[in-house]
Amino acid sequence: MDGEPVPAVPEFGARPVLVVAAVLIVVQLLLAGRYGFHRDELYFMVAGRHLAWGYTDQPPLTPLLARVSVDLFGATPTGLRVVPALLGGLDVLLVALLARELGGGRPAQRLAAVGAACSAIVLGVGHMLSTVSFDLVAWLALALLTLRLLRTGERRWWLAIGAATGLALLNKDLVVLLVPALVPAVWVLGPRRVLRGWWPPAGVLVALAVAAPNLWWEARHGWPELTVAGGISGQDGLANRITFVPMQLLYLSPVLVPVCLAGLRRLWSAPELRWARAFAVGYPVVCLLVLVSGGKPYYALPLLLVPMAAGCEPRVRRPLRRFALWLAFGALLNAVITLPVLPARALPAVNWIYPEQGAQLGWPRLVAAVGQGWAQLPATDRSRAVVFTANYGEAGAIAQYGARYGLPEPYSGHMSFADWGPPPDGADGPVLVVEPAGPSGLTRAFTGCRQVAVADNGVGVATDDQDAAVLLCTGTVEPWSKLWPHLRHYY
Template sequence: MTFVKATAPSDQEASTPPPEGAGLAPVPWRPVSLTAAAMTVCLLVLATRHGYHVDELYTRAASRHLAWGYVDQPPLVALVAKAEMAVFGDDLFGFRVVPALLASLAVLLAPLIARELGGGSRAQTLAGFMAFASGLVMYTGHIMGTNNWDELSWITVTWLLIRMVRTRDTRLWWAIGVVVGVGLTAKYLLVLLMLCLGAGLLVFGPRWVFRTRRFPAAVGVAVVIASPVLIWQVTHGMPQLEMSAALSKALDSLSRSTFVPMQLLLIGFFLNPVWIAGLVALLRRPEWRAYRFVGWSYPLMVVVLLVVGGQGAYTTALQYVLLAAGAVVVDRWARDAKRLGVVGGLTVLNAVSSAILLLPTLPINVYASNPVLSGMAIVQFDQVGWPEMTRQVGAVYRSLPAGEQAHTVIYGNHYGQAGAIDKWGPEYGLPKAYSGHNSYADFGVPGEDKTTVIAIGVDPKRFGALFASCEPRGAYENDLPVSDDGQRFLVCRGPLKPWPRLWEQLRWIGFQCPYTAEAITAESAKGCD
């Protein structure tokens, strides 16, 4: 077979692509839309089954302190959370409406990617079903956080690039610029995808996508949209770099040891053959030669993450695109009822296993009592126990003399603890909660009249050195294997320095973990999950 080398189209030629849908199967909108709608319905039905995730408690607090940026994330998620609470009230169901809707968009994009790669109506339908069954959509669709927008922006950018290559319509750079700009206001990790896709295009082509004035214009659009958060980073000393370094150091050994398992678990164990088939086809199929840059972006990203000590979870959105490509491969393979039954069975098994691990489908006691689930479904335990912890802190607070209570504050070693007190503390008459963790440190400093602190999970020796006296007041107890179980309570009195000066010693940036700030910002995070 002979290949004709593609020449770079002029702007005028690129602006007049082939008629839409030329040579492509129509989108089976009915089954695809129903699948996407079913995803949203399932997520909303399960939205309040357990409780707030630890990161959601932080997001909720950040929504009450809106800024152009935070130490550990851009501002979009906090802004959306603010809007959700304005519409639905301070309610967990309302907090998770937007993630569920974004999940349905991700499900819709999988068939569109399959279509761009030449997949017929059945391949597109399969892609939608597999997207529904993937762990990625379930996890990001259930919990409100930066991953919702980050994963969707990764998938959308890759789809638009594939579409641009197929249609030769460089006007799509404008859409890519908008998506990248908005994506950067949610999470900076999108830069990793752009670097890997860009490297894939430069090395394997087609390079003509860069030879148009719309490419630098799209870069300009992205920069303009993201400029407020980029300016915030620069004017605040680039805290994201410090955050990334702390994460890399704290999770280096953990990330490397779990990197391969993460590659095999996050889409779902039973769909691994599909996305791997999509990867191989993108690298080897002659008819997909123009899209090799997508396939090569994955191993390039793996190498980069292994070198810098990044988490294996960072590749999941790209694996999702490979899953959509794999649906086209599987469709061509499953030409008889027996093979199609195998594909359907694996998809159902993946949906069930992913739902059990990532969604609160079972009672929490079942997760706790099962030795396999208690070790693998850790995300479930990050959504429970917070009201109980607050209640136990309330008991410590009420044990103080009435006169002392007026001069008492609560201090959480990490943002989840402080966020829990912020959420449920008013039910127990608790005072304001503070924390030095990440941007929670910027949400307020205790007043000079606050001379007593109830501290949660701090190092008694280091924290106690900042006060005239400290005494233990028990520990948080929970029958479930929550990460904060056993965290000690301290009552400390008489700060030795004014609070603003103490705050300089209490601030820390790093990974949320039930240990001391020193333990998580050191060379490893031994004992942290």
């Protein structure tokens, strides 16, 4: 692009885009408290009370956001979900800005905003706090900054790209997929000049400087996130690969697939966007990387919103009435799948597609079942007793609701809960064990176990913790300090 004029961008239609973002935020907040906490949210709130530069399965940003949310808005589902709702509105704004950066006028920007707000991925991550809530914002922001770099050829944008990358790495490591997806594509397809000089290395140094505290923590602790990632691939890799393509369609919306395809064609062949051709291959490359590694299908979704934004300009040149009706239908369907709009008893209709819905049910009732078991302990034994759970969702629920039953802080060997244990060896009294339904081998670590209660979410929805058994055991087969390494698990 040396010597060529910098392509101009249309005026930004801020008002309608901000209206769409605001409507989405309001809808999310109105629905935020209908079911309950998600299992991951319960875990994040406990992690937020153990602030560190890293955790077994994630960098520090999401637990920090959980801590801030609880401190500012309260330890309720609605309070915790103010931040993801705001991030969902920011997703809408960024997708509209992507459409503008790719030459889309005000009608295209409006369509991009509406399309993003109607997509299952934005609806889902805007409803509850997760690592994806900020990760989606980070990917979209990086795509926007990279497009600005490619369009203008101004290499100082590398510093902003580096800072955004470092911040993204403090939340989730998936953003590194953008490097093999886009850098070789820019080298081959151009504009190659943006890769020259000292600005790109300077951007890398900025990214490393911002992410350094977490990288140091990971190195010091033996890179546990790699162990977790390997477990995900080993346990679910085949299922992830089989469902990858269908989930791309469902997590976005089948209604928006033609817009995405038009955007891919436009990014590849439109003369006015030849500077952005790298993004035409970026999404397919990310898909290939996720498929090879056995990662979860949603890992590739953030980059899919770029061709969706690119496809809005050609789509608005055609009649929109029928398309708008289909988009509204798709939005309604996505809302039913991802948001708590159905009665809880009706969730089996969608839980098989999006099991995150069911993971928000029954936690107070599970803790009540543990409370039943605790009530059977003699008062003289309680000072030496321990509550131990199989997974972090159960432990997080007890940490949240256990005080009403007099329960002590729970322990678990799952993910970072293992780092917050073990119990003291002096805690050699009875052990209340929460074990998911079905044999797990967990009771081999304990003696004299008998079932004293069963968890029931009360609405008959099958979840990982429905029918979990509460076992009262007389003790452990070894002191906790020797037993703890064998109780640790990552998935």
